[in-house]
Amino acid sequence: MEKFSQHTGSVVPFDRANIDTDQIIPKQFLQKTTRTGFAQHLFHDWRFLDDDGLQPDPSFILNKPEYQGVSILLARENFGCGSSREHAPWAIQEFGFQVVMASSFADIFYGNCINIGMLPVVLEESVIDDLFNQTAQGPLELTVDITKMVVINGDKQYPFTLTEFQKYCLENGVDAVGWTLEISDKIDSFEHNLPAWQ
Template sequence: MANKFTQHTGIVAPLDAANVDTDAIIPKQFLQKVTRTGFGAHLFHDWRFDDDAGTVPTASFVLNKPEFQGTSILLARENFGCGSSREHAPWALTDFGFHVVIAPSFADIFYGNSFNNQLLPVRLSDEQVDEMFKLVAAQPGIRFTVDLEAQTVTAGDKVYPFEIDSFRRHCMLNGLDSIGLTLQHEAAISDYEQRQPAFLN
């Protein structure tokens, strides 16, 4: 079972870039791990650090700025997560501490992988995302509230509705990954197995 996602309030980090690909999110040299943990240290490595070893932070990069420390909501531009299909991209984002990514559009595979890893991708219009970037620029460190049950983002004094496929929404609200979904039918699976001829068991 995964963690349930109902509502999240967090500091918003503005990544003002379109077409952010998965190699930028987690460069290929960091993909050797066999577990899902530890990738957050290398998130946006080539943008966050001035050296290959990752010991010299790039002061101008948004995630290194003091006002965005502890961020858990990423605000981005269109076509976020394009490029290769690596599932390490949402792993790196969640391991770093992100719960939500807000953008006008996402690459299809990244979008699906995000739900599988309890990372909520929220699609809003270009105009709405522009408004949010302006709000964060005016109030660095501002917190947004993302309510999956109500399907809304509260940013300052405005509330933005968004839509999520009902099945994916159900899975996130109930903390169901692929294993959890299967276990919902455990009794039916067991009953089916019991009814099979002995030589098949």
């Protein structure tokens, strides 16, 4: 996965709470064994008027011209609830989003985002409300800085948190498996020095 230290992008205000993984990527599109090909089905039941995904719903926010090319998804609480399917963050990332902001996330979804190098940012509900109010006034561009652990909005800064391990993985472009491989020499040495009875 790619390294992530800072990102500046436009925001799409997706003003819904409790968006579950079946809404993000419906179960009928989970047959693929690779991480690609899911973006076309992202929010399928909301984006399209037909089952085949050939008739975009012009009223759905991601189909509106002003939100083409956005890279920051702003949502409400409990984003990514439901099943543990990894396909949900895969679809969001492949669509072009690098950051998802909400006041809370489902734990497994949050971890799955970190594992693929997409940043889930938890902000205070009052901050989320303020950002939604700003998007109602016109386009909003934000900068997310992992080094400083802040979201920058003009002269305002909103802090967020990551564990040291999550920050390390994102900044270095590695998942848990990649991190383990980085210390394989230490693991080999530890195993070599174990007494035979262990």
